[in-house]
Amino acid sequence: MKFELPKLLYDYNALEPSIDALTVEIHYDRHHRGYANKLNEALEKHPEFAEGKTIEAILSDVNSIPEDIRQAVINTGGGYANHNLYWAILSPNGGGLPKGELLAAITKTFGSFPEFKTELTKKANSVFGSGWAFLVVNKNKALEIVASANQNSPLSDGKTPILGIDVWEHAYYLNYQNKRPDYVTAIWNIINWDEVERLYNETV
Ligand code: MN3
Numbered sequence: 001m002k003f004e005l006p007k008l009l010y011d012y013n014a015l016e017p018s019i020d021a022l023t024v025e026i027h028y029d030r031h032h033r034g035y036a037n038k039l040n041e042a043l044e045k046h047p048e049f050a051e052g053k054t055i056e057a058i059l060s061d062v063n064s065i066p067e068d069i070r071q072a073v074i075n076t077g078g079g080y081a082n083h084n085l086y087w088a089i090l091s092p093n094g095g096g097l098p099k100g101e102l103l104a105a106i107t108k109t110f111g112s113f114p115e116f117k118t119e120l121t122k123k124a125n126s127v128f129g130s131g132w133a134f135l136v137v138n139k140n141k142a143l144e145i146v147a148s149a150n151q152n153s154p155l156s157d158g159k160t161p162i163l164g165i166d167v168w169e170h171a172y173y174l175n176y177q178n179k180r181p182d183y184v185t186a187i188w189n190i191i192n193w194d195e196v197e198r199l200y201n202e203t204v
Contacts, residue, residue: 014092018186035079042072059155078151091192100195135163162199
């Protein structure tokens with residue numbers, strides 16, 4: 001069984017001006033594809049291990065990964081899953097506000113949508129080096145904002161990510177150079193709240 005690169009549901013230039021076409025192309029077609037390929041390569045050493053498992057199941061139980069490929073799977077499997085989420089929760093028709101149960105949970109947890117936005121923005125901007133900021137559903141079915149280093153998945157801490165902001169430089173450097181906060185500000189205009197809400201409803 002091989003993990004496949006999910007199809008991008010929009011054109012490379014569809015997220016402009018928030019994210020430029022060349023960044024989307026390189027990020028999806030080289031970085032994301034690279035994680036998928038290297039994940040499959042690592043798993044070739046233990047084909048029986050991944051059989052019938054989703055990447056989410058694998059990352060949720062990293063101790064069960066054969067030791068000689070464990071770190072490779074954490075890195076490349078994390079990269080694969082994190083980017084699957086990233087492209088899905090972005091959309092040219094995104095932005096605005098979440099709705100329904102998700103908005104209610106955000107308001108309950110963070111006080112208001114603007115307060116949530118401020119907190120997630122701060123978390124994304126404060127990641128040192130390469131990593132991610134996530135909105136997750138924790139074991140108590142409550143929302144939480146967490147940061148992670150490298151490609152580590154919140155799934156490995158028992159938390160289900162429903163929104164992820166990639167703050168590796170490859171996600172923004174061509175257009176924003178060192179101005180990560182400008183990229184994080186712009187990404188709010190393309191968040192696909194319908195998908196985040198779908199993931200939320202699926203998790204709680
Ligand atoms: Mn990336």
